[in-house]
Amino acid sequence: MMQTASAAEMRGFVHISGSNTIRPFADAVADRISKSGKIKRPWVESTSTGGGIQLFCQPDTAESPDLVNAARPMKQAEFEACNASGIKRIVELKIGYSGLVLAHAKKGPTLELTRKELYLALSGNVPDPKCGDCDTLVPNPFKTWKDINPSLPDTKIEVIAPPFGSGVRELFEETILKAGCESFPFIAAWRETQRGKYREACFTLRKDGAYIEESGDAVVGLLAKSVGSVGFVPYKQYVNNTARLSAVSIDGVAPSVESIAANRYPIARPLFVYFKADHVGKVKGLREYLDELTSDKAWGEKGYLAQLGLVPMPAGERKLYAADAKQLKVMSAPTETVAAARISRAVQQADR
Structure with missing residues (x-):
């Protein structure tokens, strides 16, 4: 393990792969932490969620991603593939939500x-x-x-x-x-x-x-x-074009920041980041990247990622995931079960 961590450390910068949807958010965070010139800008590439996880789960080398962006939870088979190749200390970090809007022309x-x-x-x-x-x-x-x-x-x-x-x-x-x-x-x-x-x-x-x-x-x-056609567009794109588009309610729920964050709007999804706990403190810039990403100025309700289209999690949920990232809480099971537990914990904390 020491040898592979040293190889990643010698690379000298963070390597991020994965989802096209999350790419703009990853680029924005990368730009922020590299502004001082003390940290090399992380290398962010778009390979799709599945392709990124596949790279992330290969045996660890200097070329392997430190972090993968995922527009869905990691699957059981992917989790097992990571473990089989020696990638066993993985931290899950949910960063917010995204949604699709079914829209039509205002005149329709x-x-x-x-x-x-x-x-x-x-x-x-x-x-x-x-x-x-x-x-x-x-x-x-x-x-x-x-x-x-x-x-x-x-x-x-x-x-x-x-x-x-x-x-x-x-x-x-x-x-x-x-x-x-x-x-x-x-x-x-x-x-x-x-x-x-x-x-x-x-x-x-x-x-x-x-x-x-x-x-x-x-x-x-x-x-x-x-006029008369309907089409699916990302939530942010819909918000930017409300002068021309109207949203279609689905199952009686209209798209909004509130309905997406509460998982009430049917075409919504959580967005995730997975990173290698063993690389934190060894790969220069990885801790800084995670700290910036989980700051309220980035992923909060008024953060710069919200301006780019990320739908923020409730404050209680952000607090839980930020703590997991800080403490390097390693996941022990595929994320759908873990994520549901975290939401429950966030609700309980909010009620106190």
């Missing part, structure tokens, strides 16, 4: 949708609407929102959504498609009995033009030009 008709309705609008095959009690799927027959629900506008279904392979697509699949398709009990049952059939039913999208793959700034432009 107002929409309030459920995840079930979104699934029915976008899936390639859907439960046969002519046979309410059947467990049969048919090619998607719905052309307008009104076809799905008589109370919805009689406008053509046209949804601009994340492209396949993107990190945002993973969030879209998990929070919208999976939740929507599992609202049908017979499809939910397939998850245990017919896994292939379940995945095909939930994650195969229609290819008749109702689903349009696009991401980034292009979505705002397309929505502004196409």
